Amino acid sequence: MASVIVNFELCGRDVEVLVQPMTTLQSVLRSQLGYTATKEGCRQGGCGSCTVLVDGEPMLSCLLPVEDVAGRRVVTLEGITPIDGLHPIQEAFLESNGFQCGYCTPGMVMVAKALLDHDPRPSREAIAGAISGNLCRCTGYQPIIDAIEKAADRLSGSGEQTGGR
Amino acid sequence: MPQALNVVGRSVVRSDGVGHVTGRTRFAGDLVFPGMLHLKMVRSPVHHARIRGVDLGEAERVPGFVRALTWRDVPHNVYTILSLIGVEPEEEFVLAQERVRYKGEPIVAVIAETEAAALEAVAKVRLDLEELPAVFDVEEALRPGAPVVTDWGNNTFMFEGHPSRRVRLGNVEAGFARSDYIVEAVYNSSPIEQAPTETTGCVAVPEANGRYTVYTNTQALYFSLDNTAIILQIPGKRLHFVGGTVGGGFGGKVDVIVEPIATLAAMKTGRPVRYVFSRSEEMQVSSTRSAWRIYMKDGVTRDGHILARKVTSYADSGAYSRQTPYALTKHAANVAGPYAIPNVSIDAYCVYTNRTPASAMRGFGVTMGSFAVEVQMDRIAERVGVDPWTIRFINAYHNGDLRPHRKIAEDATLIETMQAAAAFVGHQLSDEQKAMTSAPRASLEGVR
Amino acid sequence: MTVTDYFLPRSLSEALDLLGARGPSLMVMAGGTVAMPLVNDGISLPTQVMGLRHAGLDExxxxxxxxxxxxxxxxxxxxxxxxxxxxxxxxxxxxxxxxxxxxxxxxxxxxxxxxxxxxxxxxxxxxxxxxxxxxxxxxxxxxxxxxxxxxxxxxxxxxxxxxxVPRVAGDTAFIKFGRKASNTPSVVTVAVRVARHDGTVTDARIALGAAGPHPLRASAAERVLAGSALGPEAIEAAAAVAAEESQPFSDGVASEWYRRKMIRLFVARALDRIWQGGEDR
Structure with missing residues (x-):
């Protein structure tokens, strides 16, 4: 089995990895690059805990062979977390207790990021729709929707850009 | 001088919150060690079978295959999780020996260089199984001639010499005879999977000093350490368990399933070994809340006093008992409900079937009992012709009442809780109900 | 699951060449949302896979x-x-x-x-x-x-x-009924199209999902509608026939019994939506 070399942009830096053919982006991130914010809840595309942004769009890294993202821009939760402090979405999750065990949180935050980039003032219904692929077994979702609403208020209220697209 | 409260009554930011929202929290399955191997399990494809043979030949030829573990490799292959608190007999096999008793029961552990190689090798292990009749219903399992799941000839767990956990107070037959109404019903529930977002898993790492560090997402760190030591027949001091970060558990991660075999694999290979359930394993083989069947018969007077309650409950423990005997004990202590009933008879059975072993889940034992009790109370109210609030005020226990398991109630709050609930939902209580308290009764006359 | 070759052709001709050269053992994958879960769990163990994401078939x-x-x-x-x-x-x-x-x-x-x-x-x-x-x-x-x-x-x-997708006549309605509001597997999925002239149905399509081994048309129910005056009577009759001719199954989402009941209900609702003129082009 010959390994293959794949290059892509990860959180603003160029990375080059040597992988077995059709290794998932999830596995490369977690096992090779140490980007473990991207979680592994099902590897079936069913839980959303491995959500990353590919060219700004949320995708499931467990279903993506890393070869498919060659030359593309991948952003994980590490990529939106400032060196000091928190992104406004993270602050809102923290303040609203939009998490309990924390396992679904990275996926939730990444979908929230993509949603607010597309639609800065989403309705609660639009938020619920956006996170419908992200399963949380602890919170019951309301605090998560509250957090995304709060983040939307802050980001659009202050005219702050969330970057990305 | 009392200090001002600075936590109680306030919202505080959780200490693990920043780690969670940044994804920096390290869960057990996030850890990667140089040279780490991957363990995957060969599982029974059927509910009940005799194992005639296991052929590893083809699996061993998969590139990346390192070794396999069978029951012969496990120093003490039979155990009971609750043996640490004196529950017996030891009955669960770490790896199946001559029989498999539920679909998904582990038979052979395969260790390989990569997860992909481990999965491929698992697929290439050939099992020679003689399928046996299986039983999936608690009452069918107790009938003569039913398929026997255990090694001791029947499907019953024994509680100190009795086939059920028993509670007796007064004389229920006499109570029924004095009653105006008899209200009887049966309550059934299905198993429930806790389905945490993070699946059960651990990484076992051999250390230079001869110890093994086990990073695990168990909810029961020391239960896991002690049972691992027993199964591996090594002193507990050779094990260092690191835990406390759990990606959802709800009771589903209190069983000791992955740690012993991952540690054994690390011992046999001298390398770190990762054993993390796939989602389908989490759904199929991690233990569930048990299925229940609860028969309840109450004798009630015309004015709504319950004189006698007889309960026969069956918890479906699945193929092994795990924490279900404990659930039955809690169940038996609580299934009369928070009500003062002078004549009570409870028999709660822990029954073995060929289903996935059941275990802990949020209030297990009590939850289904409470469901049955409260639906039953509504039925009694309907029969007596009073509203559901009234039947509960009439029968609520007070401090000082004797509960069926011989404990004097000293924490009664049902009356006050109902008064608060009524205020929240705008339900108008009678003056008498508003004036009631859980304070001890003036005389025990009310409790016939 | 040990894949030795993962091909990502850049054109249709490259993809066809690969398929021709490698034969049926080459697993073909598009978005990966069905194939990858099977590969990840070791249920599917392909050695050669072709991904179509970059093959230029996205016009x-x-x-x-x-x-x-x-x-x-x-x-x-x-x-x-x-x-x-x-x-x-x-x-x-x-x-x-x-x-x-x-x-x-x-x-x-x-x-x-x-x-x-x-x-x-x-x-x-x-x-x-x-x-x-x-x-x-x-x-x-x-x-x-x-x-x-x-x-x-x-x-x-x-x-x-x-x-x-050709230009076709008539009004359409689509209903997916699942157990959650969104992101939910289907109990039953119904798509209907009805063309009418002076209130008489000239052409009808009733398509069902989760009602058989693959998405299928309820042809007998379509014939019930054809030539009828679309209204409560025809709708009920067509829905009953659709439920009868479909082949629903039991799984973790719903039982065969329940699916058949829901086929009848949601075929009627979809047709009703057209009759009431609530929807569409």
């Missing part, structure tokens, strides 16, 4: 009143197109945002039931599928594409390259 265009949908157009793009609102609605009711960003319209035709919701809407629109092999492209009706549970009319060396 979406309107021409001569037809909509051409390349096989690898994502469900997100289908949702955003405005030519056929019923297809947008079908896409909106399929999976989650992240999955829609990956899953493809072509791949939806290979999704086992209770999946395949897009195909249900496509069936009601008389869609044809383009199957391309070394000898060229043949166009067959979508209804003829399915030959059984997880089997289809593709021949060795052929790829599903695109879909043609």
């Amino acid at each position: 979406l265009r309107e021409e001569d009143g037809e909509l051409y949908i390349g096989a690898t157009v994502t469900l997100t793009r289908l949702l955003r197109q405005q030519a056929l609102p019923v297809l947008s609605e079908a896409a909106r009711n399929t999976a989650s945002w992240s999955v829609r960003n990956m899953a493809t319209v072509g791949g939806n035709l290979f999704t086992p039931p209770p999946g395949g919701d897009i195909a249900v809407a496509l069936l009601a629109l008389d869609t044809s599928v383009a199957l391309t092999g070394p000898a060229g492209t043949r166009l067959i009706p979508l209804g003829a594409f399915y030959t059984g549970f997880m089997t289809n009319a593709l021949q060795d060396g052929e790829l599903l390259t695109g879909l043609r």
Whole structure:
């Protein structure tokens, strides 16, 4: 089995990895690059805990062979977390207790990021729709929707850009 | 001088919150060690079978295959999780020996260089199984001639010499005879999977000093350490368990399933070994809340006093008992409900079937009992012709009442809780109900 | 699961060449939302895989009143197109945002039931599928594409390259009924199209998902409608026949018994929606 070399942009830096053919982006991130914010809840595309942004769009890294993202821009939760402090979405999750065990949180935050980039003032219904692929077994979702609403208020209220697209 | 409260009554930011929202929290399955191997399990494809043979030949030829573990490799292959608190007999096999008793029961552990190689090798292990009749219903399992799941000839767990956990107070037959109404019903529930977002898993790492560090997402760190030591027949001091970060558990991660075999694999290979359930394993083989069947018969007077309650409950423990005997004990202590009933008879059975072993889940034992009790109370109210609030005020226990398991109630709050609930939902209580308290009764006359 | 070769062809001809050279053992994958879960769990153990994500099959265009949908157009793009609102609605009711960003319209035709919701809407629109092999492209009706549970009319060396949705007459309605509001597997999916002249039905399509081994049309129910005056009586009669002629199954989502009841209910609701004039183009 010959390994293959794949290059892509990860959180603003160029990375080059040597992988077995059709290794998932999830596995490369977690096992090779140490980007473990991207979680592994099902590897079936069913839980959303491995959500990353590919060219700004949320995708499931467990279903993506890393070869498919060659030359593309991948952003994980590490990529939106400032060196000091928190992104406004993270602050809102923290303040609203939009998490309990924390396992679904990275996926939730990444979908929230993509949603607010597309639609800065989403309705609660639009938020619920956006996170419908992200399963949380602890919170019951309301605090998560509250957090995304709060983040939307802050980001659009202050005219702050969330970057990305 | 009392200090001002600075936590109680306030919202505080959780200490693990920043780690969670940044994804920096390290869960057990996030850890990667140089040279780490991957363990995957060969599982029974059927509910009940005799194992005639296991052929590893083809699996061993998969590139990346390192070794396999069978029951012969496990120093003490039979155990009971609750043996640490004196529950017996030891009955669960770490790896199946001559029989498999539920679909998904582990038979052979395969260790390989990569997860992909481990999965491929698992697929290439050939099992020679003689399928046996299986039983999936608690009452069918107790009938003569039913398929026997255990090694001791029947499907019953024994509680100190009795086939059920028993509670007796007064004389229920006499109570029924004095009653105006008899209200009887049966309550059934299905198993429930806790389905945490993070699946059960651990990484076992051999250390230079001869110890093994086990990073695990168990909810029961020391239960896991002690049972691992027993199964591996090594002193507990050779094990260092690191835990406390759990990606959802709800009771589903209190069983000791992955740690012993991952540690054994690390011992046999001298390398770190990762054993993390796939989602389908989490759904199929991690233990569930048990299925229940609860028969309840109450004798009630015309004015709504319950004189006698007889309960026969069956918890479906699945193929092994795990924490279900404990659930039955809690169940038996609580299934009369928070009500003062002078004549009570409870028999709660822990029954073995060929289903996935059941275990802990949020209030297990009590939850289904409470469901049955409260639906039953509504039925009694309907029969007596009073509203559901009234039947509960009439029968609520007070401090000082004797509960069926011989404990004097000293924490009664049902009356006050109902008064608060009524205020929240705008339900108008009678003056008498508003004036009631859980304070001890003036005389025990009310409790016939 | 130990894949030795993963090919990502950059054109259709490259893809066809690979398929021709490697034969049926080459696993073909588009969005990966159906295939990757099987590979990840070791249920499917391919050694050679071809991914179509970059093969240039993602054209979406309107021409001569037809909509051409390349096989690898994502469900997100289908949702955003405005030519056929019923297809947008079908896409909106399929999976989650992240999955829609990956899953493809072509791949939806290979999704086992209770999946395949897009195909249900496509069936009601008389869609044809383009199957391309070394000898060229043949166009067959979508209804003829399915030959059984997880089997289809593709021949060795052929790829599903695109879909043609013709301009068709009538009003359409689409209802997916699941156990949650969104991102939910189907209990039953219904797409109907009814053309009328002076209140009489001239042409009817009733397509069902999660009602058999693959998305299918309730042809007997369509015949009940044809020539009738669309109204409560005809709607009830057609819904009853649709429930009877369908072949629902039991799974973790719903029982056969429940699905059959829901087929009757939701076929009636979809037709009712057209009769009440609530919807559509």
